[in-house]
Amino acid sequence: MTAAEIAAAVTAGTSSAEELVSEALARLEARRDLCAVITICDEQALARARAGVTGRLAGVPLLVKDLIDTAGVRTTYASAIHRDRVPDRTASAVAALEAEGAIVVAKANSDEFAWGVAGQNPHYGDMVNPRHPGHIAGGSSGGNGAALAAGLVALALGTDTGGSVRLPAAACGVVGLKPPLGVIAMDGIHPLAPSFDTVGPMARTVRDCALAYSVLTGTPEPAPRAAGLxxxxxxxxxxxxxxxxxxxxxxxxxxxxxxxxxxxxxxxxxxxxxxxxDTWPVFYAEAAAAHAETFPSRSSEYGATVRAKLEQASRVxxxxxxxxxxxxxxxxxxxxxxxxxxxxxxxxxxxxxxxxxxxxxxxxxxxxxxxxxxxxxxxxxxxxxxxxxxxxxxxxxxxxxxxxxxxxxxxxxxxxxx
Structure with missing residues (x-):
């Protein structure tokens, strides 16, 4: 089922949010081999489903990239440094989806601190591409791409600084939408390079991405159109x-x-x-600033790839x-x-x-x-x-x-x- 179909079924009463969330949780647990998720939110997700949800995303199981804060749920930034971090607040982007009935079921794996294009993580495992076995899942939102391609969930939320929702969407054969800069609030999301950072939906259909974008931005869903463009x-x-x-x-x-x-x-x-x-130092300088509290003081806790990038960035x-x-x-x-x-x-x-x-x-x-x-x-x-x-x-x-x-x-x- 697509996200739109799930919400319609829950709203009509032909399916229950608890049933759909339970099924999604079981699928996520059964496919741990994909390394698509870091934390599964069984208790929180089921409690929310049982409490009842309404809205345009009623009962839709939502996978959230682990760069994005979710109150009471471990959020590691896909790093070892923050392995045990549990935030006390939820990012505005997640809250907007939850307000329309979406239910967070898991936190998705990604490249460490979202700084990578391959879907590789030295701490939580490289993400596996179910559409093209033996090839990369793409990054940095590779866990989202893998989970969507495997049919584990219908909707995911990722971040995109240089392609991080679009590259895994392409590699795994799904859909990823990068919004314009500054349209969706970035609070509660670990920065990579703020001059380029965005947060956006991933799904198995364009319609589901359009629906999620409409919820995230408070704008109407556009009708299909190409004539005259x-x-x-x-x-x-x-x-x-x-x-x-x-x-x-x-x-x-x-x-x-x-x-x-x-x-x-x-x-x-x-x-x-x-x-x-000549423009690249902007990205590197902003990335270095985002890690100033932990690099180089805790450089040994970074994976080799991100450590090498930060060493380069620190020289700007x-x-x-x-x-x-x-x-x-x-x-x-x-x-x-x-x-x-x-x-x-x-x-x-x-x-x-x-x-x-x-x-x-x-x-x-x-x-x-x-x-x-x-x-x-x-x-x-x-x-x-x-x-x-x-x-x-x-x-x-x-x-x-x-x-x-x-x-x-x-x-x-x-x-x-x-």
């Missing part, structure tokens, strides 16, 4: 890494272009300027940061003006082949996230329908177009599954 197809990676997308993924972009034309969109090819390397000086902020501002102005379209369509993943499990994350992080990172730098909303990404200036337009595209054969499934 100016659509740009981005077929070349906007990056200096030299990553190239070939074969099926280019064909998928062409397929989307054809489907957009069929439903009334005006389609053309577009390019975007490179997010210059004030003059370099000042130049980087100016470069980022200039790049955003230039990039935002260039496409001349309402919507940009691209692959989600920057590599033609999904990397194998156990890959060195430091080697793939830049090319793998090349298509997602550009829209994070712009601050634009973007949705990954598997390995197809739609992005634009306006979230309503992006979601409406995604609903229109996903109305037929679901783009997030592999060709053999459609």
């Amino acid at each position: 100016r659509v740009g197809v981005l077929t070349h990676p906007p990056d200096v890494t030299g990553a190239a997308v070939r074969g099926e993924r280019d064909a998928r972009a062409d397929e989307v272009a054809e489907r957009m034309r069929d439903i009334g969109a005006d389609v053309k090819e577009v390019t975007l300027p490179v997010p210059d390397a 000086g004030s003059e370099e940061l000042s130049r980087a902020r100016a470069a980022l501002a200039a790049w955003r102005v230039r990039a935002a003006a260039e496409p001349g379209v309402d919507l940009v369509v691209s692959p989600t993943l920057g590599l033609a082949e999904l990397p194998p499990a156990g890959v060195d994350e430091l080697e793939i992080r830049l090319p793998f996230s090349t298509y997602t990172r550009v829209f994070s730098y712009l601050g634009w909303p973007a949705i990954a329908i598997g390995d197809l990404q739609l992005a634009g200036r306006d979230a309503g337009t992006v979601i409406a177009a995604a609903l229109a595209l996903d109305h037929g054969s679901p783009l997030h499934l592999d060709a053999s599954e459609r």
Whole structure:
């Protein structure tokens, strides 16, 4: 069942929240092998279900990334440093979903402190991709992606700084929505780089992501729409890494272009300027500041990958940061003006082949996230329908177009599954 179907069934009385939550808890426990979750909230979830819930998400079991605070439930930030941390308050984003009847059933595994693209964690295990065994689940919200792909839950909440809901959505064949910067409150969420941090839903359908986004933002759900939109197809990676997308993924972009034309969109090819390397110190400096209380004083408790990144980040000086902020501002102005379209369509993943499990994350992080990172730098909303990404200036337009595209054969499934 989708999240929308669950809520409808609970509201109609044809299913009970307690029954649905119990089933979700059993599935999560049975698939511990996926390393998708860190903490399962049996007692809290069942108590809430038995108390009765109402709303647009009534009875929907919700998986929450362990970077996000949940009162009374262990929240580790996917780290060893905070292994025993239990917050006394709930993040506003979670509270908004709970207010409409969602029930938190577990805290999802992720890359340590959400700083990674592979779904690897040295403390709680690497997340397993049930759609593509032997390959990475993507990160950092890899636990969400794995659980959704395995059918353990219908709805999850993740964070996205450079692609962290979109990359695992693509790797695991589900849907992930990154909202515009500043639209959803980030309180109660451990920062990675505040100039880029967002929190957004993941699901198995575009409709469920649209429903959750509507709840999170207090905005109406848009109707499916593509007619009259100016659509740009981005077929070349906007990056200096030299990553190239070939074969099926280019064909998928062409397929989307054809489907957009069929439903009334005006389609053309577009390019975007490179997010210059001179801008990267902004991200690194903000990440270093977020860890100032524990790094380097507790550096031995970090995993090797995040420790290496923090060592690099700690070397950013004030003059370099000042130049980087100016470069980022200039790049955003230039990039935002260039496409001349309402919507940009691209692959989600920057590599033609999904990397194998156990890959060195430091080697793939830049090319793998090349298509997602550009829209994070712009601050634009973007949705990954598997390995197809739609992005634009306006979230309503992006979601409406995604609903229109996903109305037929679901783009997030592999060709053999459609």
